[in-house]
Amino acid sequence: xxxxxxxxxxxxxxxxxxxxxxxxxxxxxxxxxxxxxxxxxxxxxxxxxxxxxxxxxxxxxxxxxxxxxxxxxxxxxxxxxxxxxxxxxxxxxxxxxxxxxxxxxxxxxxxxxxxxxxxxxxxxxxxxxxxxxxxxxxxxxxxxxxxxxxxxxxxxxxxxxxxxxxxxxxxxxxxxxxxxxxxxxxxxxxxxxxxxxxxxxxxxxxxxxxxxxxxxxxxxxxxxxxxxxxxxxxxxxxxxxxxxxxxxxxxxxxxxxxxxxxxxxxxxxxxxxxxxxxxxxxxxxxxxxxxxxxxxxxxxxxxxxxxxxxxxxxxxxxxxxxxxxxxxxxxxxxxxxxxxxxxxxxxxxxxxxxxxxxxxxxxxxxxxxxxxxxxxxxxxxxxxxxxxxxxxxxxxxxxxxxxxxxxxxxxxxxxxxxxxxxxxxxxxxxxxxxxxxxxxxxxxxxxxxxxxxxxxxxxxxxxxxxxxxxxxxxxxxxxxxxxxxxxxxxxxxxxxxxxxxxxxxxxxxxxxxxxxxxxxxxxxxxxxxxxxxxxxxxxxxxxxxxxxxxxxxxxxxxxxxxxxxxxxxxxxxxxxxxxxxxxxxxxxx
Numbered sequence: 001x002x003x004x005x006x007x008x009x010x011x012x013x014x015x016x017x018x019x020x021x022x023x024x025x026x027x028x029x030x031x032x033x034x035x036x037x038x039x040x041x042x043x044x045x046x047x048x049x050x051x052x053x054x055x056x057x058x059x060x061x062x063x064x065x066x067x068x069x070x071x072x073x074x075x076x077x078x079x080x081x082x083x084x085x086x087x088x089x090x091x092x093x094x095x096x097x098x099x100x101x102x103x104x105x106x107x108x109x110x111x112x113x114x115x116x117x118x119x120x121x122x123x124x125x126x127x128x129x130x131x132x133x134x135x136x137x138x139x140x141x142x143x144x145x146x147x148x149x150x151x152x153x154x155x156x157x158x159x160x161x162x163x164x165x166x167x168x169x170x171x172x173x174x175x176x177x178x179x180x181x182x183x184x185x186x187x188x189x190x191x192x193x194x195x196x197x198x199x200x201x202x203x204x205x206x207x208x209x210x211x212x213x214x215x216x217x218x219x220x221x222x223x224x225x226x227x228x229x230x231x232x233x234x235x236x237x238x239x240x241x242x243x244x245x246x247x248x249x250x251x252x253x254x255x256x257x258x259x260x261x262x263x264x265x266x267x268x269x270x271x272x273x274x275x276x277x278x279x280x281x282x283x284x285x286x287x288x289x290x291x292x293x294x295x296x297x298x299x300x301x302x303x304x305x306x307x308x309x310x311x312x313x314x315x316x317x318x319x320x321x322x323x324x325x326x327x328x329x330x331x332x333x334x335x336x337x338x339x340x341x342x343x344x345x346x347x348x349x350x351x352x353x354x355x356x357x358x359x360x361x362x363x364x365x366x367x368x369x370x371x372x373x374x375x376x377x378x379x380x381x382x383x384x385x386x387x388x389x390x391x392x393x394x395x396x397x398x399x400x401x402x403x404x405x406x407x408x409x410x411x412x413x414x415x416x417x418x419x420x421x422x423x424x425x426x427x428x429x430x431x432x433x434x435x436x437x438x439x440x441x442x443x444x445x446x447x448x449x450x451x452x453x454x455x456x457x458x459x460x461x462x463x464x465x466x467x468x469x470x471x472x473x474x475x476x477x478x479x480x481x482x483x484x485x486x487x488x489x490x491x492x493x494x495x496x497x498x499x500x501x502x503x504x505x506x507x508x509x510x511x512x513x514x515x516x517x518x519x520x521x522x523x524x525x526x527x528x529x530x531x532x533x534x535x536x537x538x539x540x541x542x543x544x545x546x547x548x549x550x551x552x553x554x555x556x557x558x559x560x561x562x563x564x565x566x567x568x569x570x571x572x573x574x575x576x577x578x579x580x581x582x583x584x585x586x587x588x589x
Contacts, residue, residue: 003305006312009319010135011142013100020092024085024143031081032151034074035293040163041071043286050281089143097136104128104322112327113393122208123201124321131318134311141304149297149304160290164279167266167287171294174262178298181258185251189244189309196244197313199237206233212476248306256299263291328392328413336415340404342369342500342531344390350398351389359385360396361554367547369500372532374542376572377551383535386551387503390533391420403501421494425506427486429478434463435470437478437489441496449496457492459485502527504534539576548572 014021045067052059108116108124153175160168210217210226217226270284344367351360360382367373375383389396392408401408408416421441429437438450445453450470454460462485466472478486494502536542543562550558550565550572558570565572 003309003312006315006319007138007308010138010315013096013135014092014139016099017092017096020088021143024089024092025147027081027085028143028147029151031078031085032148034078034081035148036152036159037074038071038078039286039289039293041067041074042289043280043282043284045071045282046285047280047282086144089140092143093136093139096139097132100135100318101128101132104132104318107322107324110326111321111324113388115324120205120208122204125208126201126204127314127317127321130311130314134314135318137311138308138315141307145300146304149300152294152297153301157294160287163286164273164283166273167270167279167283170262170265170269171287171290174258174291174294175298177258178301181251181254185247189247192240192244192247193309194313196237196240197317199233199240201317203230203233203237206230215479244310248309251306252299252302262295263288266291328395330412331410334410334412335406336412337404337406337419338415340419340500342419343367343404344501344531345402345405346386346399347402348399349386349389349396349401351385351394351396358554360389362399363554363556364399365549365556365559367531367533369531370529371546372527372534372544374534374536374545374548375551376536376539376542376548376575381551382554383551384505385554387505387533387535390501391417391422391503419499420501420503421497421499422503423487423491423494423505427478427483427490429474429481429486429489431474431476431478433468433471433473434466434489437474438470438493438496441493442498445496453492453496456495457488459488459492462488500530502530502532504532504536506535506537539572 045064048063048067049059052063105128108128157168157171157175160171207230210230217223266287267284270279270287273279274281274284346363346365349360349363350358352358363382363386365373375386377383385394388394389401390408392413395409403411403416403419430440435450438453439445441453442449451460454463454470463470463472472480474480474486474489478489481489491504534542534545539562542548545562547559548562548565549556550570552571558565558568558572560568566576567573
């Protein structure tokens with residue numbers, strides 16, 4: 001039932017081109033009927049010849065010409081129809097393969113960060129490529145062979161009972177035995193194939209991890225160890241796959257053996273029926289042709305079921321991802337508020353990743369337009385989660401977040417995020433040119449706007465030193481740039497977006513002290529007039545913040561300006577003393 005359900009879902013992917021799909025189905029019906037009629041006509045011709053011989057006369061052309069003409073006509077029609085079906089089936093299959101890949105990719109981009117955080121990107125790439133290719137193979141097989149085979153087995157085979165029910169019974173028994181054998185093999189191998197796909201997913205994830213960390217592997221001389229690890233997983237894949245292959249090899253051998261026995265049985269039973277005058281020689285020849293055709297169809301079905309069974313777990317993974325709904329989505333009546341002023345209010349906001357602990361616990365504050373606030377606290381205290389709620393990476397389970405008095409859940413998601421710029425701790429650059437990475441912030445930015453963003457981010461000098469300047473390719477994840485250079489490009493990208501609200505999540509962590517000092521002044525100038533949130537561990541970088549929120553276990557435990565919090569001699573003051581004392585000791589040493 002699992003395989004049949006997957007098969008139905010795969011065929012349903014053809015709905016956008018259902019007219020062509022239905023046309024190909026009808027073409028297959030006509031093709032199957034034509035191929036069914038050919039043996040009947042051939043048998044009739046044999047009966048005419050043997051009938052004339054029994055009458056000790058030569059057959060006449062008027063007797064044979066209509067039958068021979070029809071036989072040739074159906075034969076030519078079968079060839080032509082097969083060519084047309086194959087041609088358009090190929091085109092349909094390739095179009096839909098690319099279309100479902102594009103749909104899958106678009107859907108992935110809409111799924112929440114929590115999904116991407118829990119699912120390896122290498123596994124998602126494997127699911128997309130293998131799932132779409134598996135579907136394309138099924139569509140091709142369906143239109144080229146499987147549709148006609150189904151018609152032959154379940155429509156035309158019963159029709160042979162009207163030709164000679166005794167000989168037809170032998171063919172029916174063959175199909176029943178084949179069906180029982182296929183069900184048996186499916187049940188024995190379904191769990192085994194699921195294990196194969198688990199191993200294949202592990203292989204994709206491990207290979208992606210290795211290729212994404214080649215500098216580390218080479219630096220720590222782990223090439224041989226990682227190669228050995230990959231080979232071990234490959235051995236596990238093979239060990240899991242071999243039993244499945246053995247069962248399907250047995251099914252193929254059994255199908256061939258039963259087919260040979262069927263041909264022999266039809267011939268022997270047909271001769272016996274002929275002696276009893278219950279079957280003509282033409283009918284024997286007809287059923288021998290039926291049996292040959294049926295054997296070919298059965299072998300096609302065995303091959304197809306084998307292929308479908310092998311691909312089913314891959315396509316199940318594909319469908320499972322496509323069935324996931326984004327946890328954050330627009331309401332039917334969501335509005336686009338246009339350019340926001342930037343007043344942000346958290347009203348008793350609560351959020352938890354699981355039932356064990358609240359990541360954000362009853363947080364309330366209001367930030368005026370143009371105000372700069374900083375969030376500090378230990379790792380896991382709820383700072384990043386709080387700001388993730390602001391640009392709707394998640395939605396809170398309790399309370400509300402409002403910008404300019406509008407609940408952000410009532411805004412269109414694109415409109416909300418258009419008004420918020422985020423600079424992440426990890427720069428996250430694309431393997432494209434510096435210019436293309438910048439234009440992620442504003443695709444139609446002018447050269448002057450690009451230059452201004454780079455200047456504000458203190459990135460103009462290093463960009464101008466590149467061989468190709470702003471056209472320089474930065475490599476995968478920006479590896480050709482230093483950590484500080486990557487972060488400055490990331491900051492320039494956010495500044496280019498020019499939003500009323502900015503979020504800096506440890507944006508200066510990868511910068512050296514001199515560049516950080518330069519950048520602080522640039523950021524202060526760039527964020528004037530914007531509502532700015534800064535997550536910082538180095539407290540010296542947030543001296544100029546209007547207010548500082550100190551987080552602990554999802555709650556705001558202290559708030560005020562830098563000097564006010566130091567004067568309170570609480571948690572923030574202890575953090576500040578520890579950092580500045582460490583800095584002084586380092587300088588003195």
